[in-house]
Amino acid sequence: MSTATTTPLIEAKDLTLSYGKKTALERATFAIPKGRVVGLLGHNGAGKTSLMKALVGLLPGEGELTVLGLDPRRQRGALLEQLCYIPDVAVLPRWAKVHELITLMSGLQPRFSAERARNLLKRTSVGENDKVKNLSKGMVVQVHLALIAAIDAKVMILDEPTLGLDVISRKSFYEMLIDEWCDGERSVLISTHQVEEVESLLSDVMMLDEGRLVLNISLEDMDQRFVALSHDPATAEAIAAAHPLLRYRQSGGRAAAIFDGAPPAHVAALGERIRPSLVDLFMALTRNPALHRKQA
């Protein structure tokens, strides 16, 4: 993350998280500056939720971790006033009406603006007198986002916020996030399995594989560092001999390969350079056959 000129909003150094003997996150070092949209990708059990819990002080860890300059464990109260968090198990009380939730938030959160929440809700089809139990799953998530985006904070942490939503609801969610949260100052860390959908929203990506942070890069740097080549079947052997990270098929069925760094010129000449998509890179780095062979 190259543009950090001021203190990062989140900073972790050799952060290790464990449940008893099981390690959920191993010596992760990263920083999230202001104005970023960071995608946290990983297969189930890779450590995404554990990391997010640690960031909000719900899980103790070893190593160094500061969020907004605070220690999430020891200064949790002060931190939670300045941070928005939707956990993966988030629910809103089913009996409540939307305006009651606004009143509740006003009492709980010193930095919450009821006026802003009402304005955000105007983007949705939800009325203030609607009861949560009568709303669709997509609407509930939108209400949730409207409520937490009305907190005057610098960091938002979203653990799989769009899980189980249909495509229209997901789109509305992303629109609200981009329109109402991303102002160049605030940052958001978002975990998701919908890699293809969020790719264009992100400024940075962090990939976890079995508790290890295997990639932490801005999309700008990713475009330059990883080279994908689209090639004819006839050149497959020569491409394979150059040890790409991953060989795959493009959506059209044409063969392609991803390299970490530019391949030698004679290999590059065998195909045409294309954009390595985040999904393909994710597959390459978290299901690398070579890595799995090592473990076997």
Add this chain to the structure above:
Amino acid sequence: MHTWNDSAPIYQQLADRLAVQLLDGAPPEGEAMPSVRNLASTYLINPLTVGRALQTLVDNGLVESRRGLGMYVRPGARRRLLNSEREQFLQTEWPALRDKLKRLGIGANDLNWEEQQ
């Protein structure tokens, strides 16, 4: 949701899309480009990526940044764009097309140059 193909980085694809619109006169020369926020929202793209796309248009002499006001379409942008598109066609697309026409034995008289059938 907008789909981006794997032919080029997303910022480049957005820059190309905006260039096509400029060629069609949207927005016209001398007028303001949509804001970063507006484009980010329309295309659901990270504002930093939108910034890179606009910078590409600046580098190509198509838009300019006016301090405190945002991006504006430069006078002569369409002309410049048209020239580079023509150049691109003649240099890269035409040779391939010509080879194909030759292979198929199609001459100028076999082609319908009017739009209607």
